[in-house]
Amino acid sequence: MRTKIEASWIVGHAKGAHTLIRDGVVVFEGTRIVHVGKSFEGRVDKVIAAKNKLVAPGFIDTHVHSGHRASHRLITDTGRPMYYGQPFLEISVPKEGKVVKGDPRYLKHGDAGSEAAFKLNAQFTIAELLRNGVTTFVEYGSQLRVQEALLAEVTRLGSRAYLAPGYDCGRWVGDDKGRLKRVRNDQSGLDGLALALDWIGKYAGACDGRVQGILVPREVETSSLEVLKRTRAAADERKLPIATHAAYSVLEFHDVVREHMMTPIELLESLGLLRPTLNIGHGNFIADNPNLNYALARDLELMGRAGATISHCPINIVRRARTLDNWQKYRQAGVNIALGSDTYPRDMIMNMRTASYLGKIMSRTYFAATAGEVFHAATLAGAVSLGRDDLGRLEAGALADIIIIDLTGRNSLRYGPIRDPVKSVVECGVGDDVETVIVDGKICMENGVIPGVDFAQLRADAQAAGEQVWASLPEWDPLGRTAEDACPWSYPEGD
Numbered sequence: 395m396r397t398k399i400e401a402s403w404i405v406g407h408a409k410g411a412h413t414l415i416r417d418g419v420v421v422f423e424g425t426r427i428v429h430v431g432k433s434f435e436g437r438v439d440k441v442i443a444a445k446n447k448l449v450a451p452g453f454i455d456t457h458v459h460s461g462h463r464a465s466h467r468l469i470t471d472t473g474r475p476m477y478y479g480q481p482f483l484e485i486s487v488p489k490e491g492k493v494v495k496g497d498p499r500y501l502k503h504g505d506a507g508s509e510a511a512f513k514l515n516a517q518f519t520i521a522e523l524l525r526n527g528v529t530t531f532v533e534y535g536s537q538l539r540v541q542e543a544l545l546a547e548v549t550r551l552g553s554r555a556y557l558a559p560g561y562d563c564g565r566w567v568g569d570d571k572g573r574l575k576r577v578r579n580d581q582s583g584l585d586g587l588a589l590a591l592d593w594i595g596k597y598a599g600a601c602d603g604r605v606q607g608i609l610v611p612r613e614v615e616t617s618s619l620e621v622l623k624r625t626r627a628a629a630d631e632r633k634l635p636i637a638t639h640a641a642y643s644v645l646e647f648h649d650v651v652r653e654h655m656m657t658p659i660e661l662l663e664s665l666g667l668l669r670p671t672l673n674i675g676h677g678n679f680i681a682d683n684p685n686l687n688y689a690l691a692r693d694l695e696l697m698g699r700a701g702a703t704i705s706h707c708p709i710n711i712v713r714r715a716r717t718l719d720n721w722q723k724y725r726q727a728g729v730n731i732a733l734g735s736d737t738y739p740r741d742m743i744m745n746m747r748t749a750s751y752l753g754k755i756m757s758r759t760y761f762a763a764t765a766g767e768v769f770h771a772a773t774l775a776g777a778v779s780l781g782r783d784d785l786g787r788l789e790a791g792a793l794a795d796i797i798i799i800d801l802t803g804r805n806s807l808r809y810g811p812i813r814d815p816v817k818s819v820v821e822c823g824v825g826d827d828v829e830t831v832i833v834d835g836k837i838c839m840e841n842g843v844i845p846g847v848d849f850a851q852l853r854a855d856a857q858a859a860g861e862q863v864w865a866s867l868p869e870w871d872p873l874g875r876t877a878e879d880a881c882p883w884s885y886p887e888g889d
């Protein structure tokens with residue numbers, strides 16, 4: 395079947411860069427785009443009218459930790475200074491001998507009720523991503539059963555995903571003062587890599603190619619040199635992209651420097667890992683960041699020379715009083731800046747806006763982090779990180795991953811008059827403005843409705859799961875705190 399979308403505006407593509415087409419058409423047949431331009435005279439079977447709408451390539455979210463992320467609601471406007479703002483140290487490090495409760499990502503095989511919890515986690519994630527126009531996402535190394543549940547929902551709901559269980563050589567526990575202790579187990583890292591390769595062998599290419607594999611040694615400081623070397627060898631052999639957290643935390647930076655006498659980026663470079671298909675999350679605490687006071691910094695130069703990717707998650711990190719220092723320097727060095735949502739909200743339009751605003755502030759010029767650049771980061775840069783030249787763009791031959799954004803702001807006045815639709819979306823839009831989502835030539839969401847997904851039910855289930863996460867905090871928190879101790883209400887409770 396051949397479908398034509400007639401739109402007021404289209405983000406088209408020519409010679410590796412986006413273009414803007416006014417009053418044009420996008421035609422797709424099967425899984426591929428066959429034509430993008432001013433008009434199309436050939437036969438079509440279906441026409442989608444998109445007047446006052448922007449037709450664009452679907453967004454690529456390069457940094458997704460799946461689930462409802464209820465635990466992250468315990469660190470809003472608060473936290474423990476000695477963790478330097480690093481979120482997961484605050485909310486996913488249990489007391490020694492305990493496990494983090496409530497979040498199915500931490501459940502053990504066979505735990506009661508876990509099937510429903512895994513399903514909720516996966517369904518919430520993929521529905522939220524689709525609702526916000528994300529057609530491809532990278533899951534950042536959750537455990538095996540989370541990946542299985544995601545695979546089932548990707549199959550059912552039709553999105554495109556890079557999946558595979560992540561691996562590490564041991565995580566942290568906290569003592570009764572909250573002091574962190576690494577539980578190191580190098581063998582578990584090697585076993586995890588073997589499991590990931592096995593999983594990828596089984597499922598890469600599933601769902602007509604919508605599911606692909608990615609190697610995720612979770613953090614550079616929790617990966618042994620052996621695990622990193624074998625990851626590189628496997629990625630080279632099987633042509634796989636890689637994602638890992640590196641240069642993302644003050645503590646991690648110091649740990650790696652102490653252990654290896656190199657910065658996290660220098661370590662990755664020494665192992666031959668820096669490349670466009672290495673997705674470094676978040677890459678903001680590099681030696682060049684003046685806050686780290688590191689002399690003879692060359693991280694930015696190394697990353698730029700290799701064209702390495704960072705998954706920049708502007709909303710998630712600014713909540714921890716961090717940002718990228720700075721957008722313009724990274725771009726000028728040659729770093730491929732892609733965008734990610736990391737936790738919540740999974741709203742790529744709000745992430746583009748935040749990236750643009752903070753990019754301008756940190757670069758000290760309003761010429762930096764333009765709407766065009768952040769839109770590129772949310773589409774083409776993500777495709778580069780995955781080694782794909784058939785995603786993130788609307789041109790003949792590319793896969794038909796297309797979104798339609800309503801430039802009336804869902805019948806509000808938010809947009810005002812529109813001169814440049816990309817600037818308008820970045821300045822005035824929200825993820826909710828995405829009206830229709832097409833992946834692989836199939837409509838996954840139409841007029842905000844995803845067939846087979848009940849938003850009210852998902853909200854209610856996520857709320858119930860969240861209440862459990864918050865209520866169970868004293869059982870596993872190293873300091874035995876209640877949710878109210880850890881994260882006081884905005885105002886005292888009134889009568």
Ligand SMILES: [Zn+2]
Nearest residue numbers: 459534675736
């Ligand atoms: Zn992350």
